[in-house]
Amino acid sequence: MFAEELRLIFRRPRNIVILTLLGLVPALLGFLVKYFGGHGGNGGQGPPFFQQLTQNSLFLSLVGLVTIETFLLPMAVAFVAGDSIAGEAQSGALRYLLVAPISRTRLALTKMAASIVFGFVASFVVMGSGWLFGLLLFPHGAVVTLSGTVISEGHAFILSVQAALAVGIAMVSVVAISTYASTYTESPIAAVAIGLGVAIVSEILDPIPQLQAIATLLPSHYWQAFIDLFRTPTNYSQLIKEVISQLSWLLIGVVGSLLNFRSKDILT
Amino acid sequence: MLVRSSCLCLRPTRHFSATLEIRESRISASSVVEAKGISKSFKNQRVVDDLSFEVPSGSVFGLLGPNGSGKTTTIRMVLGLIQIDSGEASILGKRVKLGDAKALEKVGCLIEGPGFPGHLPGAEAVARLAIARKVSRRKSMALAEAAIAKVGLSSAAGKPVKSYSLGMKQRLGLAQALLFPRELYILDEPTNGLDPSGMKEVREIVGQLAKEGSTVLLSSHLLGEVEAICSHIGIMKAGQMLSIGRISDLVASALPELIVGVQRSEVAAEVAKAMYPDAEITITGPDLLSLVGNGVDSAQLNERLIAEGFRVHSLIPSRRSLEDVFVSLTGEGFGVR
Numbered sequence: 377m378f379a380e381e382l383r384l385i386f387r388r389p390r391n392i393v394i395l396t397l398l399g400l401v402p403a404l405l406g407f408l409v410k411y412f413g414g415h416g417g418n419g420g421q422g423p424p425f426f427q428q429l430t431q432n433s434l435f436l437s438l439v440g441l442v443t444i445e446t447f448l449l450p451m452a453v454a455f456v457a458g459d460s461i462a463g464e465a466q467s468g469a470l471r472y473l474l475v476a477p478i479s480r481t482r483l484a485l486t487k488m489a490a491s492i493v494f495g496f497v498a499s500f501v502v503m504g505s506g507w508l509f510g511l512l513l514f515p516h517g518a519v520v521t522l523s524g525t526v527i528s529e530g531h532a533f534i535l536s537v538q539a540a541l542a543v544g545i546a547m548v549s550v551v552a553i554s555t556y557a558s559t560y561t562e563s564p565i566a567a568v569a570i571g572l573g574v575a576i577v578s579e580i581l582d583p584i585p586q587l588q589a590i591a592t593l594l595p596s597h598y599w600q601a602f603i604d605l606f607r608t609p610t611n612y613s614q615l616i617k618e619v620i621s622q623l624s625w626l627l628i629g630v631v632g633s634l635l636n637f638r639s640k641d642i643l644t
Numbered sequence: 645m646l647v648r649s650s651c652l653c654l655r656p657t658r659h660f661s662a663t664l665e666i667r668e669s670r671i672s673a674s675s676v677v678e679a680k681g682i683s684k685s686f687k688n689q690r691v692v693d694d695l696s697f698e699v700p701s702g703s704v705f706g707l708l709g710p711n712g713s714g715k716t717t718t719i720r721m722v723l724g725l726i727q728i729d730s731g732e733a734s735i736l737g738k739r740v741k742l743g744d745a746k747a748l749e750k751v752g753c754l755i756e757g758p759g760f761p762g763h764l765p766g767a768e769a770v771a772r773l774a775i776a777r778k779v780s781r782r783k784s785m786a787l788a789e790a791a792i793a794k795v796g797l798s799s800a801a802g803k804p805v806k807s808y809s810l811g812m813k814q815r816l817g818l819a820q821a822l823l824f825p826r827e828l829y830i831l832d833e834p835t836n837g838l839d840p841s842g843m844k845e846v847r848e849i850v851g852q853l854a855k856e857g858s859t860v861l862l863s864s865h866l867l868g869e870v871e872a873i874c875s876h877i878g879i880m881k882a883g884q885m886l887s888i889g890r891i892s893d894l895v896a897s898a899l900p901e902l903i904v905g906v907q908r909s910e911v912a913a914e915v916a917k918a919m920y921p922d923a924e925i926t927i928t929g930p931d932l933l934s935l936v937g938n939g940v941d942s943a944q945l946n947e948r949l950i951a952e953g954f955r956v957h958s959l960i961p962s963r964r965s966l967e968d969v970f971v972s973l974t975g976e977g978f979g980v981r
Contacts, residue, residue, distance in 0.1 A: 380775045388763055468759020469769075472820060475723050475753050477745030478776040638743055641726035644759075 377478070381490035385456055391494070394452045395501050401448065402440030402506030405429075406513045424522065424603050433516040434532045437506025438606070441543050444502050445599055450575040451568075452498050453547045457491035457554035458567030461637065465562040465644045480638050488555045488630065495547030496540075503540035507533075525608040535605045542602035542615055548622040549595035550575050552629020559637040562644050592617075595625050674701045676828050676859045677722055681731035683883075684717050691717045693883035694731065699861050699876070704854050706870035706891070707863040709880030710974055715863040716756050718880070719832050723753060736827060749777075753830040757837075758817025762806030767792060769805050770820045791819040796845065810837040818846065829853055831862040835869055847873050871895075871966040881974045891966065898964035898972070899924075902940050904933040904949075905957035912954050919948060931957070 385391055409429050425438040461484065464470040473483060510516070519532035527535075554571025561567055578596040581587050591597055598618035604611045675698035684692040692714040699705040707715050720726045722733050724740050724747070733740040738747035760769035767788045774784035792801045795815040800808065808816065814837045821829060834850070835843045850860050850873050864870050870877060871891065878888040887894060906912045909927050916925055916935060923937030935945075942959045949956050 377776050377778070380772055380781070384761065384764070384772075390763075464761070467761050468757065469761050470759070471720075471725055471755050472759055472773055473776055474725060474743070474745070475748050475751065475755070476773040476776045477748035479745045480743045483776075639727070642720070643726065 377482070378486050378489060381486050382493060385490055385494050386497075391456060394455060395498060398444055398448060398452060398498055399501045399505040401444055402436050402502060403509045405439055405443060406436050406506075406509045410513050424600075425606075428520065428522075430514060432519050432532075433510030433514040434507070434519055434529065434536055436510030436514065437503045437536050438539060440502045440506035441499065441539055441602070442600075444498075445543055445546065446579060447576070449495070449498055449502075449543065449547060450550045451572050453491065453495045453550045454554045454568045454571035454575070456494045457488070457551040458558050458569075458571045459564040460487035460491055460555055461558040461633075462561050462564040462567045463558075465642070466564060468644055470644065471642050474642060481634055484555070484559065484633050484637050485630070487558075488551060488633070491551040491555060492544075492548055495551060496544030499540045499544040499547070503536060503543075507536070521608050522603070522606045523608040527608075532606075535610075538605055539602040542605070542618065543599075545619060545622050546596075546599045549625035549629075552626045552633075553595070556629045556632040556636070559633045559640065592621075595621070597621060675699055676701050676737075677705075677733070677735055677830075677861055679718070679722065679731065679733045682718070682721055682728050682733050683730045684714075684721055684726065685729055691883050692721065695880075695883065695885055696731075697878050697885050697888055699859060701859055702854070702857065703876045704850060704860045704862070704874045706874035706877040707861065707880060708865065708867065708870055708877055708970060709863075710865065713880040713974075714883040715880055716832055717883075719753075719755060719830055719861075719863060723748065723751070723755065723830065725755070750827040751830060752821040752824065752826040752828070753832070754817045754821045754834055755830070755832050757833070758813045758820075760805045760813070760816065760820075763804055765802050766797065766805055766808065766816050766819075767801040770816065770823060773820055774823055787823055788819070791822045792816070794822055794849065795819045811839060811842055814838055815842065818849065822849070825856070825858075827858055829858055829860045829862075831860065833864055834862055835864070835866060843869065867965075867967045867970055877966075879970060879973050886973045887969075894969055895964060895966055898969050899936050899938060900940070900964060901962040901968075902935045902942055902945070903928075903958070903960040903962055904935065904945065905931055905959075906933060906949060907931055907955050907957075909933050912949060915949060915952055915954075916945060919945065 413430070423442050425435045425442060428435045429439055461470065464473060474480065516529060518526050518528055520526055550571055553574045554567055557570035558564070558567040575596060578594040582591050582594050582597055598614055598621050601614035601618040604614050677699035679695055679697050681694045681696050682692060683690065683694055695718060707718070709715050717726070721728045722735055722740060724742050724744050727742045728740070735747050736750055740747060764772070767785060770791060771781070771784040771788035774787050775781055779787070789798070789801060792798055795818045797812060797815045797819060800812060805813065805816065818834060821831060835846050838846065850862065853860055874891055876889065877891050877894060879886045904912070909929070909931055913925050913927055913933055916933065920935065920937060920940050923935045923940050926934045928934045942961055946956055946959055
């Protein structure tokens with residue numbers, strides 16, 4: 377069933393288009409910076425890694441991850457997770473799955489797990505594409521970290537794989553919220569909008585000083601934690617908090633989805 | 645064309661009255677679906693109201709009723725898709741609980757039309773439902789292809805569902821109901837959207853299922869359809885069961901009708917009234933009379949009318965059909981609530 381859900385996601389033309397477009401993001405950034413960009417002309421401001429972009433090929437995947445994480449990736453993930461149950465309800469397939477029969481709990485959990493996998497795959501598509509186009513466009517060799525230390529190319533590659541994993545983990549909350557919304561409606565678009573909406577509102581609220589007290593509870597609060605991987609010494613404390621934060625949101629999503637879905641009248 | 649070329653792999657059509665007799669003899673006393681006073685309301689509207697019925701094992705049970713009479717809601721409750729507000733139902737001896745999947749292992753169903761993810765090829769869309777039951781992918785595909793062959797859709801099995809016509813989707817819906825051999829089939833409007841040959845095939849499939857020993861509960865508002873394939877019927881209106889039983893008993897309980905073609909029908913009606921005071925006599929046209937009631941003897945009436953100088957063109961004893969029973973119970977016109 378889980379494998380079948382993955383097949384359903386990854387063989388759906390729409391999702392393939394989404395993954396392809398995400399994969400093109402680092403390529404596009406690389407070309408723009410290489411052929412139109414100055415050399416870090418804004419004096420150290422701007423998103424992390426952009427400054428180092430032209431110096432080493434490995435930074436392109438990190439630039440890609442930073443770029444997609446704020447909006448495009450949550451949108452892609454919300455598309456899949458929000459569609460997961462509401463889409464089946466809309467097409468009428470949900471009732472046939474349930475009388476197949478399959479338990480509602482198993483169906484919801486399988487859908488959620490498959491959507492989480494999609495988040496990781498999307499993250500790795502961007503990382504992989506960034507790595508590939510980075511090699512094509514920029515010089516490679518030892519990497520200078522954000523702290524100014526030098527690490528080997530191999531070490532830096534492992535760190536960027538960890539970064540992609542961290543971004544995949546960051547999407548768990550988006551999956552949880554979108555799936556939860558997906559159990560409430562027969563309209564996939566509504567569930568997608570709610571999932572994406574929560575992510576964006578969270579990102580907007582996060583930097584507001586008056587809301588600092590609750591900022592750590594927001595699903596997007598630790599999304600940038602993976603940047604710490606490229607400081608020396610590598611600091612994992614934020615990343616650990618990120619994992620805890622995402623797992624908490626997952627728990628909320630699972631409990632909420634099951635409570636609603638298990639007692640819901642299936643009318644479509 | 646594609647659909648019809650690979651026709652049903654069922655045995656040649658048997659005459660239905662023959663299969664019906666076989667079926668009736670095998671019907672046992674136990675019931676496979678049982679509802680005891682079930683009710684369901686949506687937004688303060690009572691859609692199913694204190695409904696009780698039993699579907700005998702081995703029967704082909706037709707659930708009849710005008711649109712909006714609560715047939716589909718009843719079926720959804722029995723399948724645990726929607727909560728039963730009050731009362732209780734059981735299926736194959738197990739009490740129905742919302743979302744309880746276990747009772748449904750031996751039930752195949754078609755509920756309110758087909759429903760498949762549009763981008764999947766037909767065979768995969770059906771196989772998915774076997775995979776959901778932890779059947780291996782390879783075996784699921786084989787089961788799906790066999791079921792699709794039964795409904796004559798093999799040539800379209802590899803095409804995405806969204807490219808199917810309405811009738812093809814309906815056939816695919818039937819195929820998923822036939823994915824496994826089951827003890828009970830619940831088919832909601834199985835002939836919806838099908839062409840006449842498709843309808844005939846459905847009749848044959850249902851006949852075959854019954855012959856193999858399964859019970860079939862089907863809902864329909866096509867009375868001819870139900871009369872042709874069902875052994876039992878329940879007639880619903882406004883969420884209640886108006887009448888339930890063997891179809892032969894229900895039809896037999898209806899009073900016979902005699903249609904008389906006679907000139908000066910108004911005057912002839914007086915004569916007939918005098919002869920059969922208990923019969924319901926209506927003048928249905930300038931030269932037409934209808935007599936409904938027991939004991940109306942066409943030969944006797946004919947003799948009398950001729951003796952009185954009437955010219956009688958025709959005397960047609962009319963066997964009351966299920967439609968007459970249906971209309972007399974549910975009222976003229978299909979009033980949607």
